Amino acid sequence: MxxxxxxxxxxxxxxxxxxxxxxxxxxxxxxxxxxxxxxxxxxxxxxxxxxxxxxxxxxxxxxxxxxxxxxxxxxxxxxxxxxxxxxxxxxxxxxxxxxxxxxxxxxxxxxxxxxxxxxxxWNIRTEDDLDRYTYSVAGMVGEMLSELWLWFDGTKTDSSKAIAFGRGLQAVNILRNQKEDMERGVNFFPDGWGPKEMIKYTRRNLKIADEYLMELKGGPALEFCKIPLTLAHATVNLIAAGGNKLTRDAVMKLVGSIN
Known part of the structure; x- marks a missing residue:
């Protein structure tokens, strides 16, 4: 820990x-x-x-x-x-x-x-490339978590929505870290994309992630997923408004507000 x-x-x-x-x-x-x-x-x-x-x-x-x-x-x-x-x-x-x-x-x-x-x-030219990359490093995590929920207490989940959960969180990281990524010579934005297009992509996946959570019937899986998804929504809203990273106080306030 x-x-x-x-x-x-x-x-x-x-x-x-x-x-x-x-x-x-x-x-x-x-x-x-x-x-x-x-x-x-x-x-x-x-x-x-x-x-x-x-x-x-x-x-x-x-x-x-x-x-x-x-x-x-x-x-x-x-x-x-x-x-x-x-x-x-x-x-x-x-x-x-x-x-x-x-x-x-x-x-x-x-x-x-x-x-x-x-x-x-990391040659990402199209949205399909971005989908493949975000699956490789995060959508797969959503799949794995679904397997662990099933292993622990039999909770069954929609695999495609679990992938969107991971993909949405990764897209938030891509938005937040664009400057640092560009400084090390990596660009995860498809050709012709700016923040507006990446925000749209992120929100589309987070919306599916919301559906994933709505289908969870309580228990540890739901309790776990609520926190990173709430922080992801808050971060993308902050980025859309011109900010970048949630403060520690903002994170704790958001976590405290989750039922």
């Missing part, structure tokens, strides 16, 4: 409120995916090395010895990779055994797709 708090203000709060067992599974999943995200976004690693490490994690998480294989892969890079990445073996161990298959399979799949995007130099 200490690492979770360091790496995500948005997800620390809802994960910390989950019930035992599910909390470990979702925390493990988030931290594994944050670990590989840090490789994809690393400012000094070459693209070839990023792809090599991401494909290596794919292979490790598909192997019968996830912990040793991922540890061996990353050991030579302990001086350049962040702590959350170097400890991916610990996050893998954190996951309850009966949920490990879900987390390992999705971590492997995401690692492979991230490696493919590195090879493509």
């Amino acid at each position: 200490i690492m979770l708090k360091k790496t995500s203000r948005t997800f620390y709060i809802p994960i910390s409120r989950l019930k035992d067992g599910l909390k470990d599974a979702v925390a493990a999943a988030y931290l594994c995916m944050r670990a590989i995200d840090e490789i994809e976004d690393h400012e000094t690693l070459s693209d070839d090395l990023k792809a090599k490490l991401l494909l290596g994690i794919h292979d490790a998480f598909e192997s019968s010895n996830v912990v040793d294989n991922s540890r061996k892969l990353l050991a030579p890079y302990q001086d350049v990779l962040p702590e959350v990445t170097m400890k991916i073996d610990e996050w893998a161990l954190l996951c309850p055994p009966t949920a490990a298959g879900v987390v390992y399979r999705n971590t492997a799949k995401m690692s492979k797709q991230m490696a493919e995007w590195v090879h493509e130099s």
